[in-house]
Amino acid sequence: MKLAPQSIPYRALQKVSGVVLVIVFVVNDSARFGTLPAVGLAAAVLAVAVTYEIAYYRRFEYELTADTLDIRSGVISRREREIPYRRIQNVDVSRSILQRAIGVAAVDLETAGGSETEGAIRFVTPEAATSLQREVQRLKRDTASADGVETAASTAPDEELLFEISPRELALVGALSFDGRLIGLLVFVGSGSVPVVSGLLPDASAVALSGVVVAGIGGLVVVSWVIGAAVSFSNYYGFRLSRAGDELRYERGLFRRYSGSIPVEKVQTLTVTDNPAKRALGYATLTIETAGYAPGQGGEGGNQAAIPIARRDRVYDLAREVESFGEPAFARPPRRVRWRYGIRYLIVVSVLTGVAFGVDRFSGVDAPWYAAALLLLAVPPAAHLQWRHRGYWLGEDHLLTRNGFWSRSVKAVPYYRIQNVIDRRSLFQRRWNVASVVADTAGTSSLVGDDAAAVDVGTDDAIALRDALTARLQASLHDRRSRETGFEWVDAETVSPDPPTAVDGDSDVDGDADDDADGDADDGAVRERE
Amino acid sequence: MTTQRLHPRVRIVWILRAILVAVVLSAPVGGAAYLEFLPLWAPIAVGGVLLTLGTGHAIARYRRWRYEIREDALYLDRGVITQVRTTVPLVRIQHVDSRRGPVERTAGLASCVVYTAGSRGADVRIPGLTPAGASDLREELKRLAIRAEGEDAV
Numbered sequence: 001m002k003l004a005p006q007s008i009p010y011r012a013l014q015k016v017s018g019v020v021l022v023i024v025f026v027v028n029d030s031a032r033f034g035t036l037p038a039v040g041l042a043a044a045v046l047a048v049a050v051t052y053e054i055a056y057y058r059r060f061e062y063e064l065t066a067d068t069l070d071i072r073s074g075v076i077s078r079r080e081r082e083i084p085y086r087r088i089q090n091v092d093v094s095r096s097i098l099q100r101a102i103g104v105a106a107v108d109l110e111t112a113g114g115s116e117t118e119g120a121i122r123f124v125t126p127e128a129a130t131s132l133q134r135e136v137q138r139l140k141r142d143t144a145s146a147d148g149v150e151t152a153a154s155t156a157p158d159e160e161l162l163f164e165i166s167p168r169e170l171a172l173v174g175a176l177s178f179d180g181r182l183i184g185l186l187v188f189v190g191s192g193s194v195p196v197v198s199g200l201l202p203d204a205s206a207v208a209l210s211g212v213v214v215a216g217i218g219g220l221v222v223v224s225w226v227i228g229a230a231v232s233f234s235n236y237y238g239f240r241l242s243r244a245g246d247e248l249r250y251e252r253g254l255f256r257r258y259s260g261s262i263p264v265e266k267v268q269t270l271t272v273t274d275n276p277a278k279r280a281l282g283y284a285t286l287t288i289e290t291a292g293y294a295p296g297q298g299g300e301g302g303n304q305a306a307i308p309i310a311r312r313d314r315v316y317d318l319a320r321e322v323e324s325f326g327e328p329a330f331a332r333p334p335r336r337v338r339w340r341y342g343i344r345y346l347i348v349v350s351v352l353t354g355v356a357f358g359v360d361r362f363s364g365v366d367a368p369w370y371a372a373a374l375l376l377l378a379v380p381p382a383a384h385l386q387w388r389h390r391g392y393w394l395g396e397d398h399l400l401t402r403n404g405f406w407s408r409s410v411k412a413v414p415y416y417r418i419q420n421v422i423d424r425r426s427l428f429q430r431r432w433n434v435a436s437v438v439a440d441t442a443g444t445s446s447l448v449g450d451d452a453a454a455v456d457v458g459t460d461d462a463i464a465l466r467d468a469l470t471a472r473l474q475a476s477l478h479d480r481r482s483r484e485t486g487f488e489w490v491d492a493e494t495v496s497p498d499p500p501t502a503v504d505g506d507s508d509v510d511g512d513a514d515d516d517a518d519g520d521a522d523d524g525a526v527r528e529r530e
Numbered sequence: 531m532t533t534q535r536l537h538p539r540v541r542i543v544w545i546l547r548a549i550l551v552a553v554v555l556s557a558p559v560g561g562a563a564y565l566e567f568l569p570l571w572a573p574i575a576v577g578g579v580l581l582t583l584g585t586g587h588a589i590a591r592y593r594r595w596r597y598e599i600r601e602d603a604l605y606l607d608r609g610v611i612t613q614v615r616t617t618v619p620l621v622r623i624q625h626v627d628s629r630r631g632p633v634e635r636t637a638g639l640a641s642c643v644v645y646t647a648g649s650r651g652a653d654v655r656i657p658g659l660t661p662a663g664a665s666d667l668r669e670e671l672k673r674l675a676i677r678a679e680g681e682d683a684v
Contacts, residue, residue: 419622419646420654423615430613442647470617474602477621 001062006102007123008057012049020045062121064135067143069109071119083119085140087111089290092260093129100257105129109136110290133261137247140263158244162318163307165239169283173236173309174229176277236308241318248288248322250306262306266290268417268441269452270319273409274312284315288322325398325412330391333434333456340432340456342383349375392437392454394468397476399439401452411452416476417441421469423462435462439469533598540658541592543637548584552577597656602678604644604671606654618654622646623675628664640664644671 020042027038052075061072068082090110099105105126109119124132165173237254243264251259271287278284286307307315319325349372356369385405393400399418402410420440429435434456441451454465560573587610596607604618627643634640634657641657642664659667 418619420619421617423617424609424612425614426612440646466615466617470603470619473619474621 001064001124001128003057003060003121004104004123004125004128005057006125007104008050008053010099010102010104011056011122012046012053015053016045016049064132064139067139069119069136071121081119083109083111085136085143088119088136088140088263089266090260090262091133091136092258093126093133094253094256094258095126096256099123107132130259133259137244137261137263141245159242159249160244161240161242162248162321163239163241163310163314165236165308169309170233170236170239172281172283174233176275176283176309232308239308241306243321248306262288262290264322267322268413270323270325270412271409272315272319272412273407275407278309279408282312283309284312285309286315286319319412323398323412323414325395325400328393328395328400328410330393330400330402331461332391333387334458335387336432337434337456338383338387340428340434341386342379345379345382346376349373349379390455392457392465394465394472399452399454399469401439401454403453403455413439413441413452414476415469415472416480418469418473421466423466425459425462429456432456433459435459437462437465437469533596536592536595536656536658537639537660537663538592539637539639540595541588543633543639543658544588544591545585546633548588549581552580552584555580592658595658599670599674604654606656616654618644618646620671620674620678623671626668626671626675628659628661628668630661630664642667642671 023042023045024038027041028035055075056073059073059075059078061070063070063072067086068084069088071079071081071083073079073081088109088111090108092108092110093105094108095105103125104123105128106123107119107121107129109121111118121129121132234254234256236252239250239252241248241250243249246264248262248264249259250262251257267288267290269289271289272284273287274284288306307318310318352375353369353372356372360369382405389402389405389408391402395412397414397416399413399415400410401413402408418439419442422438422440423435424438425435435458436453436455437457438451438453454462457465556573556577559568559576562568563570563573590610591608594608594610594613598605602620604620604623606614606616606618608614624645624647626645628640629643630640638660639657640659640661640663641655642659644654644656646654656667
């Protein structure tokens, strides 16, 4: 199958529009040349780009074979790529405003291997994109079943709507998505104006200066809040999540439309996050994570939220729909760690007070530096809250961990997704006789150190937890294997006349279809010839 | 397999590394002393302290490092300031490398790197093995990983 013909001019312009603009402005403005050479040069560049894109269009071909998606591409160096369906993790479609106007869509196919997108199809018509998405899902299911030509599985499963964002929730997402990092950015950008402001206030009294500072900080908070609200509003506009067979499908976006599919089989971790505002209103966010990649991470805030916001009980219901982890009863760390947190906060407050004192002493600004010491009052409650919001729970099939008292996240990791178990004890943790146990998965957020972790568990509990996690991983693997094999045997007897081959096929399939979807990074998720 | 320790010569590799770090870090102090911003003993003191710390760390690290292949997992215990105990289930092993860096070659040592699909502990390195020991360990882990996989598939 070919790309959409509209993609030729679009791709060409996308590549060289910057260069063309520069040429027009620079050459046109220079005295030696003039408008004519500028236009000529720009036209030449455009012509080269269009020619290249025509060649690219003619050379680009994708094909859905019985068990692989083949992509042949490349003008100068040719590349043939075969992606087995069962290795495909997500299929995402995105369309920016301009792409919607000319009727094209970008399709991205992800496997667990590699950090980049393995199959990028730029661009096809929206209809072709959707049918590709559906077709890949169907073929994946077929190859996953023992022999791949079963007729019953070929019919598309019904799509069941799980969640659709209501205007009220959308407004809440906007209002509650306050991103502290934006303040930092704005301060950085705005720091250039500080000399200007201080120039305007030559004989500023301390009070006036503090007033300006307070007003400035207030303004920053408001501006960053508005920006954050606008960004998440446009990100989650028209969000809907549905389930079709063994796949979750989502759609979202105001300006740039995203749609994608998340295979339930490949889910690594579920994360439910909230912050004090969301907790007070009874709302929470659900994030679903698959291996090596986060859906919609294409720059738009790196979000992979499955449910941007919903009532807490609804979020938990939806999470249980994906991974039935039951009703968690978290075990908190030992009470003594509250002292550890208290001391930690005490150090932070003393440093802050010290800095304030230093500024007061050496800059000549007569600010009430001792005000920073008032934060001392907040230390005991903060330490207590941090302790209160930590915990872990060993469910029947899942490890649940809970961390963070401001932005709190509850993570559910199925035992059979665990890759490593790491038990860490820093110098300070050893003093308090506690340890942290991290369950490492192949999920993405663990790349940024956001693994499911039982933090500051008593040492004995940590050892027990570590052993329990490895034991339960083995048990669950064993469990799944025997269940799969049992299932395959029944299947083989009813469908295939030749059971031994079916079993052979199974031992080959199982490595991936069940548990280490995560793990296939290296065993040739993508076959490639160049 | 009982608990294994590293080859004692690995201390030499680590101490050499500590010397390098000490030299690099005390170089600016040395420069300052040369330009007479600092007294002459400053670089010597800084270098000495860094060297002592580095050497102490290397020795403590060697004393602490242990690994063991248990029935269904590779178990590592290491780290001086933050103690880290990693359990790598054998089924999760993706591939195993044995490798020899230039410093390791001069000391006649090699290391073995175990890869999993996990992201934090994606590669676990066991340093301080003899070249033969590293290949043996690699083969052993490969065999065990395949066996673990095979057992489960049945």
